Amino acid sequence: MLAYFGPQGTFTEQAARGFASPQEELVPFDTVPAALDAARSGATQWACVPVENSVEGAVPATMDALAEGEPLVAVAEAVLPVRFSVLARPGHGRVRTVASHPHALAQVRHWLAEHLPSAEVVSTASTAAAARAVLNGDFDAAVSAPVAVRHYPLEVLATDVADVRDAKTRFLVVRPPCVLPEPTGHDRTSVVCTAPDRVGVLADLLAELALRGINLTRIESRPTKGRLGEYRFYIDLDGHVSEPRVGDALAALHRHCPETRFLGSYPKAEPGGPVAGNEEFVAAAEWLSDVRRGRGA
Structure with missing residues (x-):
């Protein structure tokens, strides 16, 4: 079974269907933490959640x-283009209210201003929740994922709607710690580091990556919600933990931030870009081994 951030009819369901086998059961959960907890508890084998837009x-x-509770590791990712459908009840009249998740509304605000300028915009917990609310008569229209029409008998007023034509959302499939996917040469590794309160800690973390020629693809900070001024840094980097240079870098990050959590090494959904070599790290390790054994200098 695969848990996903629901309800039915969301982009996360669409992403989850790309991961699941035809026979696998997809189980929607109302919140991201609930979907992740299902994988933690063993109620499902996997969980699919959105990570960035x-x-x-x-x-x-x-x-x-992902930073709290029992550890989970990502084993796969998907990147979906973000194109919305605007849905209404069959036989609807004038559209006075439009509902959707805040992220969705932000991505179609110009379209709404042009095509539904007098409609009141209302936020909901998800795009699918907006579709259900329209079906129940709470709102006149919903901005939803195209997959929503599989579950809700609504009329499509417009489709392929997006202010930013290249907008995409990335999703992760996570599970409890397990044997990691084999490296492919085009992989991503994710970690979260809780930084101690000292001068230069972020510069130290970034320097460890730069010294090893590792490309940093994303860094975000979030408060720990405990002590004021204490932050976690979420880091995505190119490479697989099994590679010497990446393993060496992660060990260095852990030295600077003992509260470092490994979030997975997995194939990129969109392979591309240069692949850094590990030859110099292998050669250096062999040289050091020879020195320690008295076989070289």
Whole structure:
């Protein structure tokens, strides 16, 4: 079974269907923490959750939930283009209210201003929750994922709606710690470091990556919600933990931040870019081994 951030009819369901086998049961949960807890408890084998959007940035609920509780590791990712449908009840009249998740509304605000300028915009817990509310008569229209029409008998007023044509959302499939996916040469590694309160700690973390020629693809900060001024840094980098240079870098990050949590090494959904080599790290390790054994200098 695969848990996902629901309800039915969301982009997360669409992403989850890409991961699941045809026979696998998909189980929607109302919140990201609930979906992750299902995987932690063994109620499901996996969980699929959104992690970042190219327009609105990181998904705070996912970031916080991965940093807390029992560890989970990502084993796969998906990147979906964000194109919305505007749905209404069959036989609807004038559209006076439009509902959706805040991230969705932010990505279609210009379209709404042009096509539904007098409609009141209302935030809901998810795009699918907005579709259900329209079906129940609470609102006139919903901005939803196209997959929502599979579950809700609504009329499509418009589709392929997006202010930013290249907008995308990235999703992760996570599970309790397990044997990691084999490196492919185009992998991503994710960690979260809780930084101690000292001068230069972030510069030290970034220097460890730069010294090893590792490309940093994302860094976000979030408060720990405990002591004021204490932050976690969420880091995505190119490479796989099994690679010498990446393993060496993660060990260095842990030296600077003992509260470092490994969040997974997994194939990129969109492979590309240069692949850094590990030859110099292998050669250096062999040289050091020879020195320690008295076989070289």
